[in-house]
Amino acid sequence: MTGRVEGKVAFITGAARGQGRSHALRLAEEGADIIAVDAVTDYASVPYSMARPADLDETCALVRARNRRIVAGKADVRDQEQLRAVLDTGVAELGHLDIVVANAGICTAQAWDDVSTEVWSDTIDTNLTGVWNTIVVAAPHLIANGGGSVIATSSVAGIKGLPFFAPYVAAKHGIVGIARSLANELASHHIRVNTVHPAGVDTAMSAGLGALGDLIACEPNLGPIFINTYPVEMVDLLDVINAVMFLACDESRYVTGLELTIDGGNTIR
Amino acid sequence: MSADQPLEGRVALITGAARGQGRAHAVRLAEAGADIVAIDIAAPVESVPYDLASTDDLAETEKLVAAVGRRVHAVRADVRDQDALDAAVTAAIAEFGRLDVVVANAGVISYGYTWELPEQQWQDVIDINLTGIFHTVKATVPAMIAAGNGGAIVLTSSVLGFRGTTGASSYVATKHGVVGLTKSLANELGPHRIRVNSVNPSNVATEMVLNPTTLGLFRPDLEAPTPDDVKETMSAMHPMQIPWVEPVDVSNAILFLTSDDARYITGVSLPVDAGLLAR
Numbered sequence: 001m002t003g004r005v006e007g008k009v010a011f012i013t014g015a016a017r018g019q020g021r022s023h024a025l026r027l028a029e030e031g032a033d034i035i036a037v038d039a040v041t042d043y044a045s046v047p048y049s050m051a052r053p054a055d056l057d058e059t060c061a062l063v064r065a066r067n068r069r070i071v072a073g074k075a076d077v078r079d080q081e082q083l084r085a086v087l088d089t090g091v092a093e094l095g096h097l098d099i100v101v102a103n104a105g106i107c108t109a110q111a112w113d114d115v116s117t118e119v120w121s122d123t124i125d126t127n128l129t130g131v132w133n134t135i136v137v138a139a140p141h142l143i144a145n146g147g148g149s150v151i152a153t154s155s156v157a158g159i160k161g162l163p164f165f166a167p168y169v170a171a172k173h174g175i176v177g178i179a180r181s182l183a184n185e186l187a188s189h190h191i192r193v194n195t196v197h198p199a200g201v202d203t204a205m206s207a208g209l210g211a212l213g214d215l216i217a218c219e220p221n222l223g224p225i226f227i228n229t230y231p232v233e234m235v236d237l238l239d240v241i242n243a244v245m246f247l248a249c250d251e252s253r254y255v256t257g258l259e260l261t262i263d264g265g266n267t268i269r
Numbered sequence: 270m271s272a273d274q275p276l277e278g279r280v281a282l283i284t285g286a287a288r289g290q291g292r293a294h295a296v297r298l299a300e301a302g303a304d305i306v307a308i309d310i311a312a313p314v315e316s317v318p319y320d321l322a323s324t325d326d327l328a329e330t331e332k333l334v335a336a337v338g339r340r341v342h343a344v345r346a347d348v349r350d351q352d353a354l355d356a357a358v359t360a361a362i363a364e365f366g367r368l369d370v371v372v373a374n375a376g377v378i379s380y381g382y383t384w385e386l387p388e389q390q391w392q393d394v395i396d397i398n399l400t401g402i403f404h405t406v407k408a409t410v411p412a413m414i415a416a417g418n419g420g421a422i423v424l425t426s427s428v429l430g431f432r433g434t435t436g437a438s439s440y441v442a443t444k445h446g447v448v449g450l451t452k453s454l455a456n457e458l459g460p461h462r463i464r465v466n467s468v469n470p471s472n473v474a475t476e477m478v479l480n481p482t483t484l485g486l487f488r489p490d491l492e493a494p495t496p497d498d499v500k501e502t503m504s505a506m507h508p509m510q511i512p513w514v515e516p517v518d519v520s521n522a523i524l525f526l527t528s529d530d531a532r533y534i535t536g537v538s539l540p541v542d543a544g545l546l547a548r
């Protein structure tokens with residue numbers, strides 16, 4: 001049986017670990033070659049560590065173990081030149097580009113009056129401008145390819161006003177705006193643009209949000225906002241890639257401008 | 270469960286399965302391993318300005334599912350008739366032993382300015398497209414809850430579940446209603462691990478669109494427009510500049526939503542619309 005994305009090439013940001021790595025491995029298992037970037041650099045404003053260079057190497061080894069090719073490099077989504085350098089090398093080597101997964105992101109939990117200028121700008125620069133940079137750098141390659149599928153990772157926070165996450169919520173809502181506009185502008189090039197909106201996923205990011213428990217304890221009436229309607233507290237990496245896979249492959253060839261929630265019904269309560 | 274048989278061992282009930290999208294869903298879900306309960310009125314409805322499916326159509330769906338190698342239980346029943354649906358579901362569960370997936374797809378459209386619509390014409394659309402889904406849910410959900418296996422329900426709405434248009438208010442009202450029903454049911458059935466989502470197609474290449482009445486609405490300047498004559502007008506509706514999607518494109522979305530790939534996706538309305546709603 002041929003894979004669902006056989007022969008396609010996918011560009012993934014934040015691919016060193018977590019959801020980005022999971023996307024790279026599943027897409028490779030279904031026949032895609034991978035172009036992977038990650039900044040592998042910590043933020044002074046974020047209380048948990050980002051991926052390490054060894055994590056990115058591990059993603060490469062795992063893709064190769066699946067008999068697919070991978071071109072990987074250190075690039076910060078806040079810097080178009082860095083992204084372009086790795087992407088252009090990747091496309092030159094792998095031949096074309098079909099799929100873009102704009103996944104890199106950071107998250108911090110704090111009350112609105114504890115949001116520092118640094119937290120605000122790092123979050124907007126990475127989570128919003130970073131997605132923009134990823135798509136504008138990739139779009140010419142998709143146009144040259146005659147079409148493609150762009151998937152941007154938003155969040156439940158891209159639909160609901162989750163408390164204690166104001167900068168993150170602002171950036172994740174903004175991603176929806178980018179996707180809606182570009183779904184219109186890029187449709188004539190047969191490029192589809194969709195967003196995925198996971199509820200909590202068990203990764204280093206969610207593990208780094210320890211402050212949330214105390215914040216909710218102080219304002220217990222805000223707690224239920226985080227509860228899913230379906231009886232699960234978190235979704236798995238697999239659930240997010242299953243949704244990304246559907247949007248990446250040709251089964252969804254006429255699906256564009258969609259906000260696909262993987263949230264156990266969190267956003268319909 | 271293998272990768273290309275994500276519904277192996279499951280049973281899927283589909284309303285409006287005699288032709289069009291319902292038939293495509295039956296075949297696609299069967300290819301994915303499900304046994305099929307195919308329900309259709311297979312008879313005309315007087316206020317609907319095009320023919321509905323025939324008994325031959327329903328027999329053809331049966332044949333196509335059997336050709337894929339799955340079991341099929343086809344029943345003539347009107348979604349307006351709760352007793353008929355209850356009987357069909359009881360018989361199907363007796364035969365197949367379980368029910369996991371429900372696709373509430375049966376629907377009709379008719380046209381006219383709201384203030385000029387005959388009462389019965391309005392009522393038929395509400396009764397089939399909205400109350401018909403209520404009946405389908407009532408007929409299937411108690412057995413699914415009792416079985417304790419969880420499950421997945423997909424309700425067929427439309428891009429007209431989010432947008433309005435002229436001359437189809439009963440249809441638009443029902444398809445908006447289906448979105449509301451999806452969200453309500455997702456909340457009610459979450460604790461039972463039954464997921465409820467909708468699909469929201471734009472034009473699909475089926476009888477509902479490719480009939481003389483509907484084609485005529487898109488090209489009032491022509492006496493007897495053919496599908497080719499409406500392509501340009503219909504393409505202009507969509508950012509992706511195609512006139513319509515094929516039934517299988519909707520089936521693929523339904524397969525995703527009903528498979529375990531989507532096990533935590535509930536309450537979603539998934540457009541298969543070549544970008545129409547992004548405008």
Ligand SMILES: NC(=O)c1ccc[n+]([C@@H]2O[C@H](COP(=O)([O-])OP(=O)(O)OC[C@H]3O[C@@H](n4cnc5c(N)ncnc54)[C@H](O)[C@@H]3O)[C@@H](O)[C@H]2O)c1
Binds near residue numbers: 155206
């Ligand atoms: N974990 C959750 O609960 C959750 C829920 C919804 C959405 N998300 C989103 O999913 C995406 C992936 O997050 P994750 O859960 O895998 O967390 P993660 O922290 O494990 O992964 C994020 C990756 O992005 C990289 N990264 C961070 N800043 C970067 C930059 N400027 N340039 C390039 N790479 C950068 C990190 O090094 C890391 O490898 C994020 O966009 C996140 O906002 C996460």
Ligand SMILES: NC(=O)c1ccc[n+]([C@@H]2O[C@H](COP(=O)([O-])OP(=O)(O)OC[C@H]3O[C@@H](n4cnc5c(N)ncnc54)[C@H](O)[C@@H]3O)[C@@H](O)[C@H]2O)c1
Binds near residue numbers: 312476
């Ligand atoms: N074709 C489109 O452009 C389009 C777009 C969006 C949504 N939809 C929706 O998709 C669904 C399927 O429509 P289709 O495009 O396959 O059209 P279709 O007319 O080919 O199929 C509808 C099927 O439902 C059956 N049916 C009608 N009334 C029934 C009743 N009372 N009880 C049982 N069965 C009944 C018909 O016999 C027919 O087989 C409908 O709900 C429709 O509203 C269609």
